[in-house]
Amino acid sequence: MIKSDLKYTKDHEWVKVEGNKARIGISHHAQEAMGDVVFVELPEVGDEISQHDSFGTVESVKAVSDVYAPVSGKVVEINEALLDSPELINSDPYGEGWMIVIEVEDEGQLESLLSAEEYEAFLKEAE
């Protein structure tokens, strides 16, 4: 399941551009591969994060994975609901399961992200 209005990364994060902000989460494919998510670690509002750096972790019954910043910027919102209900990442990865919103520092970085078609092709290739 890939949503066409989002951008993606090869680390399986999705990005929804909202003006000068970017909402970020992990893809349906990523949550499916991980299995039941039991814990999510998020940054704090006000943190500066750089593209490709880990900004949090998702722990499932099987493994722990880092989540990487698709673009650089300042964290302006975090999804506090995940701290109590991490399973939202499984049930609604593109909606209720969003992780953070950042103020995009360099809009040029958005160009480096994958389109829905490119991400789909990337997944097929990986199979």
Added chain:
Amino acid sequence: MKYVPHTEQDRQAMLAAIGVSSVEELFSDIPESLRLKKPMAIPAGLSEPEVKKVVSGLSKKNETIDDYISFLGAGAYDHYIPSFVDQLLLRSEFYTAYTPYQPEISQGTLQSIYEYQTLICELTGMDVANASMYDGASALAEAAAMACDRKSQVVVSSAVHPEYRETLATYASGQGIEIRVAEHAGGVSPASSFEPLVSKDTGAIIVQYPNFFGNVEDLRSLADLAHANGALLVVAVVDPVSLGILESPGKCGADIVVGEGQSFGNSISFGGPYLGFFAAKEKYVRRMPGRIVGATIDNKGQKAFVLTLQAREQHIRREKATSNICSNEALCALAANMTLCALGKEGLREMAYLSLQKAHYAFNKITSIPGVEPVFRAPFFKEFVVKLPKCPDEVNKELLKDKILGGLPLKRFYKDMDNAVLFCVTELRTKKEIDLLAARLGGM
């Protein structure tokens, strides 16, 4: 007799398997200049009877705490150990160093650790405890590192055991954590001495309870100060017998409680191996170092014990782990578990109460000697500081003639404490022994 398991044949087979012709060739990467060209300069082997003779000769030189009347404490305490504890520790199922990674063959070990964790939680007033750490000092340093997850500084009271603070400094230097010291006032750590030092970078306020001088700290005001600044209150309980009568640190607002469990069933042993305990509020469980044993249900619906939350552990994600610790002191923890179970709530309270009573009796006796002054006026548990009219080292030398281990001279740790001595009195000291100490001190 040589205890080398491999025959010459074995060695040749192994060399052949990896494609080298000799041991020399195997070590060819090591420069000639560094290689030992002669036999090692150690004496030849001995037969078992000969070894026994040598070793028992050495051990006869030792004297134990049982040969002396000890008034030394400061982090190592001479308490009652039920006789069955050492017997049960020798059972091979427990004596093994095997890590219980495979729950299907480790239920007994896991259950004993789970019970120990439960007891530590009850004592400290915390939600979760780990399987144990090296000792109280390293547990404290680990707690500081954990509290500095996103912060870079801790403020520690000067009434925390000086050697614990040294261990903390060792850890902090590698982790880039700044240590600020809040000076004690009258032997306790008031919030007012922390206030000017606490900042937005402070990860933890650290105190000892009862503190190094034996005095009881007011934890609540320190918890309020820590929480108002987004920091945690880390409490070190070096003398956990005190928790038999004192309010638990958890009830007073502590976030992480660490300490030294030697008092529970572990002998003084010249300083080790000891038992670090580590407990925290549940919301910090994923940042805790060390192992944690949990209870669950197996596929047949039976209760089972397993190592849990292993994603925190350093063998899963080394670069992210709070700590690189991967050992615990399971045998010492088991001794503590068995001792606490043997004592029970009432027994522990009695042990604490007797220590308290006897220490106060000793304090009154000693401070009534002309020239001996109490140093602090704060409420204390079983250790107290007095100032002697002469050099404590000389006094201790005199006391040794009567097989008395006197108190700890504090000058070594605190510049302004000339002639000050820290005395410790446990439930094992008798009135006769305390009276003897007072008589000897009075006669000098």
